Amino acid sequence: MSMLIDPERITYARELKGFSKKDLAQKVDKTPSAISQIEKSIIRPDTETLMRISLALSVPPSFFAKKEGRRYINLGQCHFRSKRSVSQAKRKQSVRIGDFFIEFVDFLQQQGIVFPEEKLSGFQSFQPKSMEDIEIVAAELRRSWGMSLGPIPNVTRLLESKGIIVTPIYNSCTEVDAFSVWAGKRPWVMLALGKTASRARFDAAHELGHLVLHEEHTPGCSLTENEADRFAGAFLAPRDSFILECPRRWDYEAFEKLKLRWKMSIQALVYRAYNLGVLSQHSLRKAFISISQSGQRKDEGTEWAKEQPTLFNQALELICDKVSLNEIASSLCVSKADLIGYLNDAISEDLLARLDKKGEDQNGQLVFLRES
Structure with a gap:
């Protein structure tokens, strides 16, 4: 995987899930020490390990990409x-x-x-x-x-x-x-x-x-x-x-x-x-x-x-007429389920449903009329 990894993003994703290093280690078949070394950038995770971490934390691998200007x-x-x-x-x-x-x-x-x-x-x-x-x-x-x-x-x-x-x-x-x-x-x-x-x-x-x-x-x-x-x-x-x-x-x-x-x-x-x-x-x-x-x-x-x-x-x-939940989740590199959990008390149920339905409408429409 050629993507440049930001170890801080792994720590961020782990803490966002409420996992300890031991919790994550158990889910990806590694030791807590190995997780600590990955997060401290002492060792670089191979592709398989990164994919396991991605699945365990419910984020796409792109979540871990290095990006300038991020603040925590x-x-x-x-x-x-x-x-x-x-x-x-x-x-x-x-x-x-x-x-x-x-x-x-x-x-x-x-x-x-x-x-x-x-x-x-x-x-x-x-x-x-x-x-x-x-x-x-x-x-x-x-x-x-x-x-x-x-x-x-x-x-x-x-x-x-x-x-x-x-x-x-x-x-x-x-x-x-x-x-x-x-x-x-x-x-x-x-x-x-x-x-x-x-x-x-x-x-x-x-x-x-x-x-x-x-x-x-x-x-x-x-x-x-x-x-x-x-x-x-x-x-x-x-x-x-x-x-x-x-x-x-x-x-x-x-x-x-x-x-x-x-x-x-x-x-x-x-x-x-x-x-x-x-x-x-x-x-x-x-x-x-x-x-x-x-x-x-x-x-x-x-x-x-x-x-x-x-x-x-x-x-x-x-x-809401321009974006869907899927698009927001994709942009923020989180799962739709996690996004709904984070936004559940921040927006109304009706708006959440409309944003979700917009994504379903987009997924269902496969044929479009060519503009003249």
Whole structure:
């Protein structure tokens, strides 16, 4: 095989599948050490081995071709909002899904799609020295974006309108709640959508906090996580307006009404009230005891419709008469089945079906009328 192989693409494809080196080695009848040497470019895989790797990872051999200008998300720069028990393999897989969407955005731009201008980079240089500083920057960002002091109707749509690409995390990576990163000169937020509407909104605002506050910080420390939580609360419920509506003591019915108005969980609202000095430590403790005893720590009941990313759906609607799923999969060098899995939460079922049907229509038409 004369094609020049990029070993990084083998690593990328393996991590995209969620495989360890041992997993891949077993599937291609090699040792984990051999896979490691191939990925480090110490040894070059022969044609048979490359074909086996291709089949095991469900990508064509062309996926591994060397190409100038490719860029990959640096795992070490990603701010993850996830359980500590989440495996490194799952984190890597979720990041590779992000890499896939970067290539997908490149594909869409090649088709003529223009995405919203990024309007966040002006806030990257902010270095908070206190929680009060975070309150200030959250309020300043809202002002910069022309927002009122009221509740945000749709956080996901807001981020997308400001040039932040919001993508769903693939179903097999749902242990990862969310993560964010600057990649390809754009801010990205990846969200697991299989959770409550209030949690997903807070996660999105939390990741926005990381993008604003922590470009130069080491991800994963408790301080940056606490700062991102404080930013999320301040961004979703601005102090100047929220404090006027907030009860001065724990009252479940009062906070439940605030939940539906501000579209935040009762627990997030209670913490917000405590951080603003409206609720005391005693009231905070009383609130969480009450919530725990009612069995609502993980599920508070009544919620609103979940927010969904819309950029990819809008983009594909504009070109759905020009491309099919098969053509997109071929261009991105992935299988159609994997492509459907990645896009499943990013576009509507109807659009997915139309893109798929277009491919079937093309495959079925063998005879055409010559133009006069």
